[in-house]
Amino acid sequence: MQPVRLAFRAMATRFEFVLPGPDAPSLRAAGEEAMREVKRIEDRFNFYSPASELSRLNRDAASAPVRCSGMMMRLLAACRDLHRQTGGHFDPTVAPALAAWGLRHQQDAGRVPSPEALEALTDRIGMEHVDIDEQQRSVRFTREGIQLDLGGVAKGWALDEARLILEESGIECALLHGGTSAAVTIGTDPDGTPWKIGIEDPYDASETASWLFAVPLESGALSVSGVRGKSFVDASGETQTEYGHVINPRTGHAVSGPRLALAVSDSAAVCDAWSTALLAAPDKPVADGVAGPIMGTAFLKTDSGWTVTAGSVHPSWTSPGALPSFPTSSDD
Amino acid sequence: MDVTRRTPFLSDIIRRLTTVAPKHLSRRNFLKTGSLGTLAGVLASGERIPSAMASALETDFNGNPFPCAVIGFGEWGREIAAAVEDIEELQLAAICDNFPLMLRRAQRAHPQAARIADYREVLDNPDIVAVFVATATHEHKDIVLDALQAGKHVYCEAPLANTIEDARAIAQAGLAAQDQIFQAGVLYRTEPQYRSVFGFVRSGAIGRPAMTRSQWHQKTSWRRSSSSGERAQALNWRLDQDLSLGLIGEVGIQQIDVSSWILGQKPKAVSGFGGIMHWNDGRTVKDTIQAMIEYPGGENMMYDATLVSGFDAAYDLLFGDDATIILRDGKAWMFKEVDAPMLGWEVYARKDRFYKETGIALLANATKLEALGQDPAADDPNAKPPIWHALKAFADNLIYGPFPAVAGPELGYESTVVAIKANEAVQGGKRVEIPDDLYQL
Numbered sequence: 001m002q003p004v005r006l007a008f009r010a011m012a013t014r015f016e017f018v019l020p021g022p023d024a025p026s027l028r029a030a031g032e033e034a035m036r037e038v039k040r041i042e043d044r045f046n047f048y049s050p051a052s053e054l055s056r057l058n059r060d061a062a063s064a065p066v067r068c069s070g071m072m073m074r075l076l077a078a079c080r081d082l083h084r085q086t087g088g089h090f091d092p093t094v095a096p097a098l099a100a101w102g103l104r105h106q107q108d109a110g111r112v113p114s115p116e117a118l119e120a121l122t123d124r125i126g127m128e129h130v131d132i133d134e135q136q137r138s139v140r141f142t143r144e145g146i147q148l149d150l151g152g153v154a155k156g157w158a159l160d161e162a163r164l165i166l167e168e169s170g171i172e173c174a175l176l177h178g179g180t181s182a183a184v185t186i187g188t189d190p191d192g193t194p195w196k197i198g199i200e201d202p203y204d205a206s207e208t209a210s211w212l213f214a215v216p217l218e219s220g221a222l223s224v225s226g227v228r229g230k231s232f233v234d235a236s237g238e239t240q241t242e243y244g245h246v247i248n249p250r251t252g253h254a255v256s257g258p259r260l261a262l263a264v265s266d267s268a269a270v271c272d273a274w275s276t277a278l279l280a281a282p283d284k285p286v287a288d289g290v291a292g293p294i295m296g297t298a299f300l301k302t303d304s305g306w307t308v309t310a311g312s313v314h315p316s317w318t319s320p321g322a323l324p325s326f327p328t329s330s331d332d
Numbered sequence: 333m334d335v336t337r338r339t340p341f342l343s344d345i346i347r348r349l350t351t352v353a354p355k356h357l358s359r360r361n362f363l364k365t366g367s368l369g370t371l372a373g374v375l376a377s378g379e380r381i382p383s384a385m386a387s388a389l390e391t392d393f394n395g396n397p398f399p400c401a402v403i404g405f406g407e408w409g410r411e412i413a414a415a416v417e418d419i420e421e422l423q424l425a426a427i428c429d430n431f432p433l434m435l436r437r438a439q440r441a442h443p444q445a446a447r448i449a450d451y452r453e454v455l456d457n458p459d460i461v462a463v464f465v466a467t468a469t470h471e472h473k474d475i476v477l478d479a480l481q482a483g484k485h486v487y488c489e490a491p492l493a494n495t496i497e498d499a500r501a502i503a504q505a506g507l508a509a510q511d512q513i514f515q516a517g518v519l520y521r522t523e524p525q526y527r528s529v530f531g532f533v534r535s536g537a538i539g540r541p542a543m544t545r546s547q548w549h550q551k552t553s554w555r556r557s558s559s560s561g562e563r564a565q566a567l568n569w570r571l572d573q574d575l576s577l578g579l580i581g582e583v584g585i586q587q588i589d590v591s592s593w594i595l596g597q598k599p600k601a602v603s604g605f606g607g608i609m610h611w612n613d614g615r616t617v618k619d620t621i622q623a624m625i626e627y628p629g630g631e632n633m634m635y636d637a638t639l640v641s642g643f644d645a646a647y648d649l650l651f652g653d654d655a656t657i658i659l660r661d662g663k664a665w666m667f668k669e670v671d672a673p674m675l676g677w678e679v680y681a682r683k684d685r686f687y688k689e690t691g692i693a694l695l696a697n698a699t700k701l702e703a704l705g706q707d708p709a710a711d712d713p714n715a716k717p718p719i720w721h722a723l724k725a726f727a728d729n730l731i732y733g734p735f736p737a738v739a740g741p742e743l744g745y746e747s748t749v750v751a752i753k754a755n756e757a758v759q760g761g762k763r764v765e766i767p768d769d770l771y772q773l
Contacts, residue, residue, distance in 0.1 A: 025553065030557035070443050169557040169558060170558070
């Protein structure tokens with residue numbers, strides 16, 4: 001029996017829900033409801049739509065407290081916690097830096113900003129300048145120039161909400177992904193084994209390219225962040241450097257080099273934030289138990305292949321070929 | 333402009349505008365209403381005009397938002413709750429649904445609102461001044477009547493009911509509650525772009541209206557799911573022809589009302605067709621429908637809706653002998669006939685290409701926005717969905733009224749009559765007349 005598949009565009013990417021099971025009309029109905037929730041979230045948190053709740057916040061919150069929806073308050077509170085847990089390496093206020101690096105829009109060509117421009121950015125980045133008043137249900141920016149961009153977490157958040165809706169509809173088996181960089185699963189695949197999420201090598205464009213490894217995921221979430229993709233190559237120096245669209249909030253620098261970061265946990269939003277943070281700070285270990293068990297691993301590709309710069313490779317991660325000599329974590 | 337040629341059309345509209353039954357108004361409300369004939373229109377015409385313009389008027393609003401409750405937290409109830417949350421003068425105090433799952437969702441989306449399973453508990457709460465009824469159509473009557481009896485102001489989704497008897501009972505109760513607001517969820521009467529186009533057409537800009545055409549296309553099953561079979565059956569009332577008014581009644585009611593409003597006439601007959609073309613899953617409601625709505629003036633409206641194809645989504649077209657207007661996604665464009673007289677301003681207006689046609693963008697409040705230093709052609713940073721404008725009109729009525737709602741009991745009833753008869757035509761594949769006396773309350 002073919003699973004019900006729903007695919008749609010949201011948050012500038014393609015979402016897909018795979019829903020195996022015998023009752024196709026009910027599965028589709030549940031999937032549609034989850035899809036509408038993703039679109040509602042997109043509308044609310046859209047940085048580019050001038051009429052979105054986020055844009056209104058960005059426009060007005062430096063002047064006065066802005067009353068926010070319950071969902072916005074929940075997400076911003078989560079962002080504040082994730083900002084703290086990642087030591088500030090996940091920060092949804094990096095929008096001015098992305099603009100300075102020419103990485104704001106898909107069509108931007110990218111550029112390396114001057115040291116002066118980078119220096120000026122430091123005043124305009126920092127989640128600590130976002131004052132969240134849960135009692136009054138309002139948000140205020142304590143400094144001019146702050147801009148919230150929830151792109152680093154909204155996709156995962158939307159997948160988490162979609163999963164909740166599917167679970168509430170009684171669905172016990174599902175795979176959901178957003179743009180193939182974030183995924184959540186419900187239960188196991190129809191065979192009763194954990195869903196397997198393949199992590200590809202973004203630098204291997206050969207026709208014979210295979211997975212770097214596959215991560216088994218039973219009722220869990222996963223997110224991958226990389227430099228390759230929305231990036232540009234700066235050839236002005238002696239060597240060519242590729243800069244990606246993830247910013248280190250501490251320095252305002254775009255992350256460079258052939259890097260990849262992966263986070264696995266119960267929540268796609270948490271994974272989204274942690275994989276971003278790990279890319280920004282690739283030597284930062286992930287503390288288990290910070291917000292539920294998190295496994296985060298950062299990779300760097302060298303001449304001899306991929307190496308791990310933080311975290312470890314779990315023994316359950318399988319590879320179609322010989323895995324490079326990654327350090328592995330204890331099998332817990 | 334050929335005024336004589338337009339006279340019958342304009343007179344119909346003027347008669348309609350002046351025959352709204354007045355609410356009984358207390359002296360306090362009468363005094364307030366003296367400045368409100370225009371205020372109702374100004375407030376409902378869009379918040380791109382700064383709200384400070386209205387703040388100088390007399391009001392009981394002292395900065396404390398009015399506690400309100402949403403009854404029914406399905407798809408549309410969620411849209412209403414989100415809109416309420418986004419209106420400064422309203423406080424989403426409670427969400428009511430007899431399905432525990434919906435209350436869990438309410439907790440996630442609106443943690444500050446109380447969650448209540450029984451609507452009578454909402455009505456017993458003296459702090460709650462208004463309720464928004466968004467349950468299944470056939471469940472509206474008891475809730476609305478009880479709410480009005482309990483002294484609450486009521487916003488009831490359209491259609492008001494799935495039978496003429498229930499719709500009439502609701503509308504009569506709304507009329508009888510003289511110091512309470514009753515507003516029907518007929519959305520576009522308060523939507524700024526539609527109001528702007530309404531005035532534009534009234535000024536004769538499209539010439540003599542010839543016909544209208546609307547569509548609503550979406551690829552979706554229209555089904556709701558639940559882990560409980562019994563609950564799933566209740567949630568899927570839309571798919572049951574005994575409870576639902578189908579696509580034309582549950583969705584098309586809004587677009588047919590636009591046509592009737594702008595033409596200034598009530599439909600006299602509907603011919604309907606339809607079938608289950610894709611979602612053959614046991615439903616008895618058709619997933620693809622077409623209808624022709626006839627007006628006394630000879631203009632017809634063509635309407636089609638489908639759950640099978642999302643192509644070209646939804647829009648409304650108003651054809652006149654001088655120009656045609658299309659409304660879609662909160663925007664409007666006018667396409668002039670070659671022999672149409674010049675209006676003067678169109679040479680300065682923004683124009684957009686549509687294949688081989690050039691549309692003149694019609695922008696609500698363009699002149700006022702320019703005076704305020706805003707670019708009318710830019711994307712509106714304060715754009716809101718139609719439901720927001722409907723609820724804002726309701727909130728303004730709470731603050732400054734009660735005055736007769738733009739979409740009051742009569743309009744709610746009339747549009748529901750059309751929805752019921754149109755659905756009858758579609759389900760039966762036949763022509764159904766709507767006698768004029770059926771519109772009488």
